[in-house]
Amino acid sequence: MKDKSIHWGLPILLVLIALPAVIQDTFFLRVITEAIMWIGLALAFDVLAGYTGYLNFGHGAFFGVGAYTTAILMMQAHWPFALALPMGGVLAGVGALIAGLPTLRLKGAYFAIATWALSRAVQQLALIMDITGGPDGMRLPSFLNPQFFYYLMLAVVAATFALLWYLLECSPFGLKLKAIREDDQGAMALGLNPTKLKMQAFILSAVPTGVLGGVYAYWITFIDPASTLGDLVSDQALVMVVFGGMGTLIGPVIGALLIFAFKTLFWAYLSDFQLLYLIILGAVIALSVVFIPNGLWGTLRGARSQKKTEEKKDEGPAAKLSPSEGE
Amino acid sequence: MAEPILKVNSVTKCFGGLTAVNDVSFDVQPGEIIGLLGPNGAGKTTLFNVISGFYAPTSGTIIFKGQDISGKPPYTLADRGIGRTFQVVKPFAGLTVLENIIIASFLRYPKRKDAERHAWKILENTGLTDRADVSAASLTLAGRKRLEIGKALALEPTFLLLDEVVAGLNPTEADKTVELILELKKQGMTILVVEHIMRVIMNISDRLVVLNFGEKIAEGTAAEVARNPLVIEAYLGEAAA
Numbered sequence: 131m132k133d134k135s136i137h138w139g140l141p142i143l144l145v146l147i148a149l150p151a152v153i154q155d156t157f158f159l160r161v162i163t164e165a166i167m168w169i170g171l172a173l174a175f176d177v178l179a180g181y182t183g184y185l186n187f188g189h190g191a192f193f194g195v196g197a198y199t200t201a202i203l204m205m206q207a208h209w210p211f212a213l214a215l216p217m218g219g220v221l222a223g224v225g226a227l228i229a230g231l232p233t234l235r236l237k238g239a240y241f242a243i244a245t246w247a248l249s250r251a252v253q254q255l256a257l258i259m260d261i262t263g264g265p266d267g268m269r270l271p272s273f274l275n276p277q278f279f280y281y282l283m284l285a286v287v288a289a290t291f292a293l294l295w296y297l298l299e300c301s302p303f304g305l306k307l308k309a310i311r312e313d314d315q316g317a318m319a320l321g322l323n324p325t326k327l328k329m330q331a332f333i334l335s336a337v338p339t340g341v342l343g344g345v346y347a348y349w350i351t352f353i354d355p356a357s358t359l360g361d362l363v364s365d366q367a368l369v370m371v372v373f374g375g376m377g378t379l380i381g382p383v384i385g386a387l388l389i390f391a392f393k394t395l396f397w398a399y400l401s402d403f404q405l406l407y408l409i410i411l412g413a414v415i416a417l418s419v420v421f422i423p424n425g426l427w428g429t430l431r432g433a434r435s436q437k438k439t440e441e442k443k444d445e446g447p448a449a450k451l452s453p454s455e456g457e
Numbered sequence: 458m459a460e461p462i463l464k465v466n467s468v469t470k471c472f473g474g475l476t477a478v479n480d481v482s483f484d485v486q487p488g489e490i491i492g493l494l495g496p497n498g499a500g501k502t503t504l505f506n507v508i509s510g511f512y513a514p515t516s517g518t519i520i521f522k523g524q525d526i527s528g529k530p531p532y533t534l535a536d537r538g539i540g541r542t543f544q545v546v547k548p549f550a551g552l553t554v555l556e557n558i559i560i561a562s563f564l565r566y567p568k569r570k571d572a573e574r575h576a577w578k579i580l581e582n583t584g585l586t587d588r589a590d591v592s593a594a595s596l597t598l599a600g601r602k603r604l605e606i607g608k609a610l611a612l613e614p615t616f617l618l619l620d621e622v623v624a625g626l627n628p629t630e631a632d633k634t635v636e637l638i639l640e641l642k643k644q645g646m647t648i649l650v651v652e653h654i655m656r657v658i659m660n661i662s663d664r665l666v667v668l669n670f671g672e673k674i675a676e677g678t679a680a681e682v683a684r685n686p687l688v689i690e691a692y693l694g695e696a697a698a
Binding site: 301306311312313315316319321323377 | 509511530531532535536540541543547548549550551552556559560561563564567568569572608609611612
């Protein structure tokens with residue numbers, strides 16, 4: 131029953147660790163670092179969207195909270211990066227706790243609208259406050275070491291993947307979340323507390339997002355409300371997860387890689403047609419929602435398991451009966 | 458008589474101006490099957506929802522095993538030993554039948570492996586073993602109702618609320634479900650059944666409680682209830698009584 135694709139995890143991780151030794155081109159390393167970041171953001175988004183059934187259009191706010199927390203602690207309080215970064219995750223988690231109390235009572239479109247509105251409020255706050263630098267944003271000390279950020283991003287995302295794999299695919303927690311997604315009333319009758327589980331999922335989704343925001347801030351050395359608190363992070367993560375396959379951990383990885391590769395290639399070779407990028411992206415999403423609602427990975431996996439059951443049927447009724455006869 | 462496992466004390470439930478259940482009281486003894494009868498809209502399902510914690514009673518109390526459980530949330534009651542099914546079945550459609558039961562098994566077996574082992578036992582008892590790996594959405598109505606019972610049983614309840622688990626089944630399937638219910642009674646489970654099919658409910662219940670327009674109009678054995686003029690009136694109209 132378990133997904134065997136996890137066995138690819140270790141070899142892929144080893145290749146990724148060895149990669150900077152092969153790639154000397156800093157631009158290319160930078161592109162891969164960003165791709166890894168998007169994988170992390172898409173994974174975290176999927177905890178709530180795919181597993182729990184709540185589309186969080188305020189996902190980007192946690193990214194921004196992590197980025198600003200790290201930046202403010204480093205610049206105003208003169209904390210070292212190693213301490214400021216975890217605080218980014220902690221504050222994103224606290225933010226999720228506060229935002230979740232009112233919003234997790236809502237469902238479907240109402241939850242999406244409420245989280246979107248909250249994230250707009252957070253962006254406005256960053257625009258008017260002094261400590262965040264208002265619309266001018268914040269500049270961080272530059273630490274020009276592409277390898278360092280590559281490995282840091284890789285470590286954060288690999289740890290996120292491992293944690294989510296354990297919690298969502300191995301421990302009971304993942305199945306409980308899916309029960310809430312499928313029918314929260316039915317889940318309640320089975321002894322599950324939906325409010326508690328949804329809150330745990332929300333925090334689990336927010337903390338890695340906040341940490342990634344912190345890494346991003348120090349890496350890019352400049353953050354402003356438009357780049358870290360805009361709609362971009364939520365929208366992009368949503369598109370990646372839907373295209374790759376919601377409710378799985380492999381789907382967001384595939385979706386993030388393909389969408390990010392498309393975006394990067396487009397901007398590299400067709401930057402004169404920027405408008406076209408959004409149009410094509412929109413069309414791809416509309417088509418994938420209509421024709422492959424389970425996303426790329428969901429559809430592939432569905433086809434594979436269907437093949438398996440058909441093979442089972444071919445074994446004939448005798449094979450099917452034997453286990454019950456044995457008892 | 459032994460101490461009742463469940464006491465329903467003058468329970469009233471209003472929705473705005475509508476009184477769905479009005480001052481209903483009855484006791485359930487351990488090991489009994491109580492049938493809850495009544496025409497459409499009599500308040501049976503509402504009373505079910507009050508007992509299982511989905512609604513808090515507007516007034517009155519529910520005492521389960523000597524403790525007041527009125528208004529306690531369903532997940533707490535599941536832990537105390539109350540299992541229920543839903544009239545409109547609630548399978549986790551996107552998950553497999555086995556996963557559905559595993560989720561219910563987590564209550565008593567928090568470890569994944571133990572829960573899975575327990576779930577296979579439940580599948581066997583409810584005759585769903587060969588459907589374990591199909592998605593719950595692809596089950597027939599009969600299968601879904603069995604799954605519904607299976608999930609309630611996976612909670613290892615001492616008190617089971619069954620809401621129309623036979624309605625909509627063909628006679629063979631219905632007989633199988635009745636067999637299962639009687640088997641559970643033999644194991645000592647206390648059961649409250651809501652059912653429309655008279656043949657079934659008259660046969661399996663030790664005692665019946667009849668509701669009409671939210672009020673209790675009769676209580677007693679099948680024979681007693683069937684003779685009660687108020688019951689006849691509720692079902693057949695005034696002229697017949």
